[in-house]
Amino acid sequence: MAVAHPDAPIRELLERIAGPASMPSPDLPAIGAALVTLAGDVTYLAGRIRELGDTSGMIRLHAPERGPRLMLVHRLEGQMGAVHDHRVWVALATVAGLETHRRYRRPASPTDAPTLAEETLVAARESVTLLPPDDIHDHGHVRGRGDPAYCLILTGDDQRRFERTEWDLASGRSRILRPGDGGRWVAAEPMPD
Numbered sequence: 001m002a003v004a005h006p007d008a009p010i011r012e013l014l015e016r017i018a019g020p021a022s023m024p025s026p027d028l029p030a031i032g033a034a035l036v037t038l039a040g041d042v043t044y045l046a047g048r049i050r051e052l053g054d055t056s057g058m059i060r061l062h063a064p065e066r067g068p069r070l071m072l073v074h075r076l077e078g079q080m081g082a083v084h085d086h087r088v089w090v091a092l093a094t095v096a097g098l099e100t101h102r103r104y105r106r107p108a109s110p111t112d113a114p115t116l117a118e119e120t121l122v123a124a125r126e127s128v129t130l131l132p133p134d135d136i137h138d139h140g141h142v143r144g145r146g147d148p149a150y151c152l153i154l155t156g157d158d159q160r161r162f163e164r165t166e167w168d169l170a171s172g173r174s175r176i177l178r179p180g181d182g183g184r185w186v187a188a189e190p191m192p193d
């Protein structure tokens with residue numbers, strides 16, 4: 001895994017976000033802008049997009065044990081991810097296609113369903129960011145809204161280190177994700193008990 005010697009464009013991203021990410025409250029606009037710069041490097045990312053192809057999944061581009069990690073993510077026509085939180089800061093930037101991103105208000109109790117706060121259509125070279133505890137979201141493709149996107153997702157740390165929550169808005173149920181549990185990939189997957 002290219003952790004010790006990331007490719008130059010990824011190394012440049014990591015250098016650019018080092019200061020903003022180490023602030024007491026991370027400078028998310030600066031982090032989002034740096035991620036947009038990488039998302040615009042279509043020449044560099046073309047090979048990784050080909051590698052991911054038309055599958056619903058993700059490739060880890062930079063995944064150290066601790067600290068910021070970077071993924072390339074793609075979902076298929078009509079696929080939205082499950083509603084979840086991260087417990088770490090997050091930036092998402094679209095490389096190609098159109099990603100639908102929704103942020104939800106954190107309910108008073110985790111057993112209550114979150115309510116929609118805002119919906120953003122994230123086109124190529126645009127970004128959205130999230131800062132806990134205001135980090136409940138889902139994202140993916142909504143049928144009829146452009147092409148399913150390829151997105152870069154940058155998180156402040158490995159979210160799977162933390163206890164998190166995911167929700168199923170259709171049933172109103174929620175589930176605690178224990179450390180190591182990545183949760184459901186798409187909202188249409190049934191939520192385990």
Ligand SMILES: [Fe+2]
Pocket residue numbers: 084086090137
């Ligand atoms: Fe997420």
